[in-house]
Amino acid sequence: MVINPQSAFKQSNQPHYIFEGIVFDLGNVLQPYDPWRVVDNLATISGRSRWLIALYFRISSRWRQFDAGRYSKEDFCRRVIGELRLRISVLQFEQAFADMFTLNRQLVALLPELAKRYRLILLSDNNPIHSAYCFGQHDFYALFEHKILSFEVGACKPSPLIYQRVFDLTGIPPSQLVFIDDRKRNIRGAVSAGMSAIHFGNEEDFIQFIRLQGWFDGLDHAKAGVAATGS
Structure with a gap:
């Protein structure tokens, strides 16, 4: 997992992870595709x-x-x-x-817990067919405050335009956002735009990392643990 830390990432003298919003990619993060x-x-x-x-x-x-x-x-x-x-x-x-999508079930099961503390934003290179299919299949997308899709913006990642749309719609400063994507070029674009970013490699490593970083500190660990393993 490649990590591009800025001020939002946990340091040794900090008790927990401090930021306001999480910006998730869809394809190969929430939903693998083939x-x-x-x-x-x-x-x-x-x-x-x-x-x-x-x-x-x-x-x-x-x-x-x-x-x-x-x-x-x-x-x-x-x-x-x-x-x-x-x-x-x-x-x-x-x-x-x-019809080309599956689901990262353990990660998706943790979204309700994350939504208790952080504002969730979806940022996806997407189109009318795939977005309608995914949103129609899964209720968890209702947890996202904003769904920012490339075909609606008129630009794909890593264009600065699409990252700017995140800042404009949410009102959250880039330094208070963590971006998660499976493509390194998109990670570099997000970091250039001022966000912290995590390169998503696989579901298991990512979940372990965010637990160690304290994303669930103070939340219901037992509930989060059951949700992650019972899906």
Whole structure:
């Protein structure tokens, strides 16, 4: 786990971790995702080669542009269907494209405890299809005070614009925010914007780290422990 500490991180002479808000990434932090599931889903329903579909997504910028808000949902679906020559409907494509997420259950189980002390913010490179799918599947997203999504901002991480949106919407100074992401370039962008940041490697190490850092000090440890292990 790569840690970029600033003033918010616990020091040896501090009794607990001091900051106001936690900014969580979605993909591969709260919900792991596998783009190959999209490839396999589309290959199965269309009969097209999975390698052709995989190559398309590898060399095409459509997905990244969709995340950046360059296309509407309908426009994106029709462009990809047309370019891949898929004989499927827009609805079929949307369903296949959405289904690529799982859940980091132990981490998600701790969010209600964290929300008792810290303001929770979601910051995700995302699009209308994936955000609707994830938010529709899981109630825990209601714990987040703000859900800041790249397609709504018109910029993806690590653009300074998307970090600035966090500060503008929350009113929290960057020095009082801790950002969590699985991509190092996004971590560097957050640190440059003034936030503390943690590079998310895996669920188990992250949970151990935040417990050692005192994120749950003074809260109901027994309840948090049961939630983390019982999901």
